[in-house]
Amino acid sequence: MDRRLTVCRDHVPIYDIVLSGSFDELAGELEKLNVINGRRLCIVTDSNVAGLYLEPVADILKDCCGELTSFVFKAGEEYKNLDTVRELYRHLITHQFDRKDLLVALGGGVVGDLCGYAAATYLRGISFIQIPTTLLSQVDSSIGGKTGVDFDAYKNMVGAFHMPKLVYTNVSTLKTLPAEQYSSGMGEVIKHGLIRDRQYYQWLYENREKILKRDETACMAMILRSDEIKRQVVENDPTEQGERALLNFGHTLGHAIEKLSDFALPHGHCVGLGLLAASEISRGRGWVSEGDIARLKEVLHWYGIPVHIGALDADAVLAATKNDKKMDGGRIRFILLHSIGDAVIDRTVTEEEMRAALETISGRTNRYE
Numbered sequence: 001m002d003r004r005l006t007v008c009r010d011h012v013p014i015y016d017i018v019l020s021g022s023f024d025e026l027a028g029e030l031e032k033l034n035v036i037n038g039r040r041l042c043i044v045t046d047s048n049v050a051g052l053y054l055e056p057v058a059d060i061l062k063d064c065c066g067e068l069t070s071f072v073f074k075a076g077e078e079y080k081n082l083d084t085v086r087e088l089y090r091h092l093i094t095h096q097f098d099r100k101d102l103l104v105a106l107g108g109g110v111v112g113d114l115c116g117y118a119a120a121t122y123l124r125g126i127s128f129i130q131i132p133t134t135l136l137s138q139v140d141s142s143i144g145g146k147t148g149v150d151f152d153a154y155k156n157m158v159g160a161f162h163m164p165k166l167v168y169t170n171v172s173t174l175k176t177l178p179a180e181q182y183s184s185g186m187g188e189v190i191k192h193g194l195i196r197d198r199q200y201y202q203w204l205y206e207n208r209e210k211i212l213k214r215d216e217t218a219c220m221a222m223i224l225r226s227d228e229i230k231r232q233v234v235e236n237d238p239t240e241q242g243e244r245a246l247l248n249f250g251h252t253l254g255h256a257i258e259k260l261s262d263f264a265l266p267h268g269h270c271v272g273l274g275l276l277a278a279s280e281i282s283r284g285r286g287w288v289s290e291g292d293i294a295r296l297k298e299v300l301h302w303y304g305i306p307v308h309i310g311a312l313d314a315d316a317v318l319a320a321t322k323n324d325k326k327m328d329g330g331r332i333r334f335i336l337l338h339s340i341g342d343a344v345i346d347r348t349v350t351e352e353e354m355r356a357a358l359e360t361i362s363g364r365t366n367r368y369e
Contacts, residue, residue, distance in 0.1 A: 137187025
């Protein structure tokens with residue numbers, strides 16, 4: 001299995017995504033970039049990941065650079081904000097980081113998004129690399145150059161496009177991932193199959209036992225295919241002017257649900273509920289079948305993603321969607337399925353359709369049992 005993908009723009013290579021079973025190849029991959037010899041390097045991570053991987057990664061990198069520092073912030077979505085970025089800026093200024101120095105995002109999506117945003121804006125932009133340690137970040141947030149932080153209750157409202165120099169994925173980090181976070185990552189994995197690859201979606205169902213056991217070979221194959229799908233979409237539309245919006249399948253209602261839970265519900269679980277709701281709208285238009293909906297529920301259930309959320313304030317959810325970044329000229333760019341593996345951008349979804357879909361995932365109108 002080839003464990004390296006190259007992300008390009010206009011057919012020009014920008015960075016590699018490298019999959020490995022350890023951190024052993026990390027120093028060699030960085031040396032190939034020729035960006036850290038004699039330079040300052042700061043590992044940015046959170047309080048959960050620091051206890052697991054900061055020391056081994058620092059031991060590997062300390063001989064590759066002129067000076068190594070680390071910045072550790074409290075774990076949790078609530079710390080993905082401008083206050084934390086300000087503290088990181090202060091750390092970089094105190095240690096005299098300049099434009100040729102490097103940041104290392106070691107952790108999940110919160111770490112990667114925050115570190116990437118700091119890299120994009122510190123001194124108008126310095127280099128960074130991603131070392132994603134959660135499934136969600138390995139298949140989604142570490143790829144594509146989207147960076148950002150939350151502002152008040154608005155998720156990723158402040159951000160920038162800033163491509164990493166490298167994404168280095170150590171698949172063995174999944175072994176220490178809590179079950180809920182692993183399940184959350186599967187929400188994005190399932191999304192990839194639904195929007196682009198029906199055969200991959202079926203493979204996820206057929207290989208569920210190996211994936212649930214976190215078999216390294218199966219996980220490597222899964223992450224590689226998801227990364228291929230995201231790479232293709234990102235290359236075609238790097239700044240989300242069109243096709244890249246397909247990656248938001250499940251996110252319009254999913255983000256609204258996540259916001260209204262005050263981020264207490266895992267991102268991938270909210271996306272899973274959003275996938276189900278958007279698929280129900282697609283079913284209502286005659287594009288997917290009742291059988292497709294039943295199979296999606298089965299797949300989500302196998303991977304520990306809820307298919308019902310209980311009572312929902314539909315008015316509050318719909319109001320939250322109007323503050324979403326995916327608004328376009330006052331209308332929501334909603335992603336629907338023409339069929340499994342074929343997603344489309346649609347600007348005609350009505351509040352009535354969304355309300356009916358929300359009724360379904362709340363369990364009030366139960367099509368799935």
